[in-house]
Structure formats: C-alpha cells, structure tokens
Amino acid sequence: MKAVILASGLSKRMNDKKPKPLLRLLGIPIIEHTIRKLISRNYKVVVVYHREEIKEYLSKNFPEIEFVYNPEPERENGYSLYLVKNYVEDDFLLLMSDHYYGDEFFNKVKRYERTVLFVSKFVYDEEEATKVKVDGENIISIGKNLKDYDFFDTGFFYCKKEIFSYIERIVKDRYKITITDIMIELSKDKKIGYEIIEEIWFDIDTRKDLIFAEKFLEKRLIKKEDGIISRNINRKISIKLSKFLVRYNIFTPNVVTIISFILGIISSIMFLMNKYILAGILTQISSIIDGCDGEIARIKSMRSKFGAVLDSILDRYADSLIFFSAAISYGFSTITAIAIFLTLTATILISYTSHLTNLRPKIMSRDVRLFLVMLGSLLTVFNEILLLYTLIAIGIISHLDVFVSILRYKKLGSKY
C-alpha cells in the first residue's frame, strides 16, 4: 500500500531556517520517524514537498521514496493532497510530515470500507487542534472552532481513492483547500469514519511543542524493567548518546551491541592487568552504552528479535569475562575460586531466571551488578582486596535474588 506524507507546509510558526519536517526529534528529523515506521511495515512512501532540502535529505537516506513537487504550498495541504492523485492507485495512508505518530497508529491500520480519520482523546495544544464530532460510526463535523466535540484530529488518514473526486468538487472554486475542507465534504455524504487511538501523538507547530515531545519520548525510552542505576544514571547519558548516534547509519543497534561488548572485553583485559580503576570505569561505560542499542532500535524502528537475542547473549559473555578477570586477577586461591564460582554462575543465572519466570531481579539487574563492579574497583584505592569482597557480595546477593524469583514465581500461582 502507498503512504502519502504531506511535507510542503510553510511552517510559519517556527522561526527556523530549516524546513519543519527536518527538525530533529530524538536526533532524527520529525518526518524520518514516520518514514521509518512506514517502510518497516512495507508501505511505499510518497512525499509531497516544496523545499528542496527535504527531497535532498530524504532521497539520500531513503532512495525508495517517490517525490511530488508542490509549486504552490500557499494553497494549503488539501491542495498538496490533490497533487498525488496520479501517484496512488488504490487505498492509501495520508500523514502529516510535522506530526509524530506512535506505533499504535500503524499497527491499527486495516482494510476499511471508506475513508477513516484516526482520532484521539488527547492533544498537547487544545486550542490549535482540529476537533471532531462523531455520531455512531460517522464523523459529522470537523473544525478548529467546534465547541461540542468528541475527539481530536491526529492528521493520520486511511483514504479511499474517491477522496480525489471530492477534492475536484471544490478545487475549482477555491484557491486554498485544507484537508479539513475535504473531510467536511466527505462527512456530508457519510463517507468518513474514524478509528480511536489511545497512544500519544504530537502535532509539532512550535519550538515549545518540539521540546515537549522530545521530553516525553525520551521518558518512554526508559524501560519499566530498568534497574535503579539504569533509571537514574545510565539512561540519562545513553539517551543523549543515542540521539547523537542515530544521525549515523553505521551505528545500527547491532553494531552498538558489539561496541559495548568489545568495551567489556577491554575492561576485562584491564582487570587481568590489575588496572582496576580504569577497568571499573570502562565496565560502567560499557554498561551505559549497552542501553544505546535498544534506544537506537526504538528511535529508528529497527527493533528485531535477533538484535535482542544477540544483545542478551553478548551481555552474558561480557559479564562472565569481567567477573572472571576481576576475580582471577587476585591470583589462585580458595577465595578467588569461590568468587569466580559465585559471580560466574550468578551473573548468567540471574538473567536466565528472569527469562524463565518473566520476573525482574529485585536488586541485581545488570546495571546494578556492573555499577557495583565499578564501585569495587574504585575502592581498590584504599585496599586492593575490597574489589574481591565486592565481587563475592555481588555473587551472594544475586543468588539470593534468583532464589527470591523462584519463590515469587511459585506464589504467582502455579499448581504444584
């Protein structure tokens, strides 16, 4: 199916030299979020543009996009839509280039029997929003100044090709045509339905909107299963880093996974060389970068099962190397052997258990384990043996965590 993005607006309210769709939201242009979500779902994207920068940026990054030039952007977005008439054969999606749409929009699309507007109960700037009044399955009125309304227009449409004949009815009489004008025409014939979306969306008109959207989406990058260190320290840094890395196509999620793994290997070598402080700091850096792969994958719609599995397994290898090297650096002794056994088994078993039970460890998530390794490494300033004790403590607490998970899982109601 085709998806048409209207990107020839004049963005009067944004004081930027850059066209609005190219302003960066989480490091990539606003329009790129939508394009990536579309392409990863196999839509053929058509972009209506006016400013050359838009075509230039997009054609470089997404050669498969079709472009339609709009020489008269002042005729408004309804006219922009009219220009794609000969570029779509059948049903198509219609989206705005300055909106951010969550995944739910794309996941909810199905075959509809008529044109459908995706609507929401939520909006950031109520005054500027287009309101929608519905009756049963029909949209009965639509406009910015409705007093009595049910939803907000999200600017995300499933269109039937008949929409162009409706545009033709009004295009002769008017110089400016908005999408809202077209919707009003459709609603007169009960030719427009709606689909309710629960997820957040943003219509980015001003710099304030952009900042709000960015803050909101950043918070969503923090996973609810993140440990206390990840939530309060690692994510603050990794998100900044990810927003920078997403600009470069070379930093795919899997490449970043491998970079984090290599850093883990280097820090384990530093441990073997008894360079504890350096090793500890590298461990923590590796732990921070470990957050970036998932963030980049989510920002750029590049999530994959393989990526998740690769990340999980390489994390376990990195952990094993770090704990083993840190312990063995104290030479061969019974206490070293105990430390190796406790930490090596703990660091893998805690993840294994959490995968089996779907329960996150109460304390010793990976961010916490590696942060404690760094703390232990820093403690070697006072006394070198303190790192070894730290390792043993991490091991013991992690095993307790496994034990607690088993009990919690049993409690959660299994029959025997």
Add this chain to the structure above:
Amino acid sequence: MKAVILASGLSKRMNDKKPKPLLRLLGIPIIEHTIRKLISRNYKVVVVYHREEIKEYLSKNFPEIEFVYNPEPERENGYSLYLVKNYVEDDFLLLMSDHYYGDEFFNKVKRYERTVLFVSKFVYDEEEATKVKVDGENIISIGKNLKDYDFFDTGFFYCKKEIFSYIERIVKDRYKITITDIMIELSKDKKIGYEIIEEIWFDIDTRKDLIFAEKFLEKRLIKKEDGIISRNINRKISIKLSKFLVRYNIFTPNVVTIISFILGIISSIMFLMNKYILAGILTQISSIIDGCDGEIARIKSMRSKFGAVLDSILDRYADSLIFFSAAISYGFSTITAIAIFLTLTATILISYTSHLTNLRPKIMSRDVRLFLVMLGSLLTVFNEILLLYTLIAIGIISHLDVFVSILRYKKLGSKY
C-alpha cells in the same frame, strides 16, 4: 461439570484376577489416567463400579470421587449409565474406565447443544471397534458390524441430561442395554453429533492391547528435543524408573527434581574429593533421574510451569557445581582457571541461548554434557589429567554450539 466413568464391566476377555480398570498402564491403573486428567481440569468425577477393589483403590487416592454401585453388571454399560441419573444435574462427560484418552479429548470439550460422541479415524483393533456413520453434523448409524462407516466410537461422550429419557424408553423392554443402543435411539431423533479427535486413544480389551498401548505411550515420553544420549540411554532407564515411582504419591515431579539435584551436589563433592569414577557415575545417574520428573508429571497429569522452571534452574546449579568441582579438583593453575571459565559459562549459556532462540543445541544438550563428564571421569583410570581435558573440550564445543545457534537464529529470518 461432572464426569461419569463406567467401571462396572465384567472384563471377560482379560484373564486377570484384578479388575481391568486397575491394570497398570505406565505404572498407574488405566482408570487413574482418566481420573487425573479430569480432576486436573476441575471435573467432579463419578465412578460406577461393581467390584469392591475399584472403590477401595480410588477412594484411598482420590477421596473426592463419588461412587455408584452397580449390582447388575451383566445388564451392560447402558444400564450402568442409567444408574447415575440422579447423580448428574446438567450436561456431563461419559467415559469408559478401560480406555486411555489423550489430552486432546479433554482439551476439545466445549459446551455443546446436544449429546456428542468423540470419534476417531484410528483404532487399534478394527474388528472389535464400534463404527460410526455420519451425515453432515449428525451421526446416522452406529454399531460393531457396520460395513459403511466414517469413524470409530472412542467411548468418550458429552451427554445432555435428556439421554436418560431415551434410556427410559428402552429400559422397560430389555434386560441388557448398551451405550450403542442408546446412541441409536438418539440418532433417530438427530440428537447426537460428533467431534473428531486426531490424537491416539486405546480401548484396552486384552493383554495384547495393554502391551501395545504401553509401548506406544512410552515412546511419547521421549521428547523430540531430547539429545542423543537421552534418547538412546537415559530414557530407557528413566522411563522404567518413572513407571515404578508413579506408584508412590511422595515422588511428585518436584521431589524427583530435588533428588536429582541432590545427587548432582553429591557427585560434585566426590569430584572435590578426587573420587572421579564414583563422581562420574553419580553424575550420569543424576542425569538419568533428571528425566523422571518430566515423565512422572506427564504420566500423572501433574505438569506445572513452576515445576519446569524449578527443574531448569536447579539443573543449571547442578551443572555449575559439577563442572566447577571437577575442574578445581586439579588445584589452582591457569589451565584449571580456563577450564572453569569455559565450562561454567558454557553450561549455563547453552541453556540460556536455547531458551532465547527456541533452538536446541546441535550437540551439547545436557544429557550429552553430563555423559561426557562421566566418560572423562572414567578415563582417569588411564591418566588423571584426561578429565580436565574432557572438561575443556566440552566447554569449547558448547560455546561453538551457542555460536551456531545465534547464526541459525539469524538465518531463520530476523530483519536485521
């Protein structure tokens, strides 16, 4: 819902002192398989019996069962059914005590609008089987001697209470009434439908039937993901053992899991004491018993998610202890350290990877790893160091197995 099991047959074809339903199939009475499947699905079980041994055995093991005494078993199974008239209020299941029904029978039951006979395309003894002819959604004829038929009667029914009024129509005129007689009456009024079952079932009439069913069901206890050692050695022993252990209620699957784990601990202590041969043999015994928990759970319908998780985690602990103890028994040295690192990480990561990817290791499944540990232990007869080398080899091959799984998972078609 209630489930009625008819257990007052005279079992003329079986030359046993024991009533047929009490003959052991996989270690527990034939009837007990059905009772456990019913009780674990919250059915209230009613058993119609004639011989006192049946009531005695069942009431001891399943105090919740209701019993109905049939003083005239020679009046056939239709009359037995008639006796429960006042024991059921609404729809109920009707089953035969000398049949083995697979899980699919119980899982397929839903609310039906009329009496339904569960039928199958398969039967062990075609000549003795009751045949069924259908037309559309109706059963149109039923009997042992039908020449033209579509299915076999499995003796598993979903009954409407109206079935008793059909019995009353014929009970006055006849001394003997079979279920088949009743079905014929129902079919005349199009009051009986059918449900097709694909899974195996057995009507156990003769000792030969019993042996065939036992052989077949034993084979089903071998899981398709079993490794080569498990398939060819461990299962042969563990199934025999399980068939013995199921007689005792104390040996629940979880208790057996813990016994296998304790054996693992003991063998790791033996490794630490350099008693390699004994330790190796104990390791293999523990590996064999590790198969019993699942077998008992399947035989006795006691499978649980918690049991599976407990088994997985304790297996990893046992493995870790065994590999660590075996390696460290050689004293502290670089090669020992390498062996510990390789085996400890491998033995957990190989299971971890297989859980994440849903791909079984190509070579180093647990049965193979532990079998090789035993072989390595036996090799110490020639040279003590050979066990250590074996451990390193197990570690390396296991890590290769992990690597291969990652590649296979990528190939299986993930996007990035």
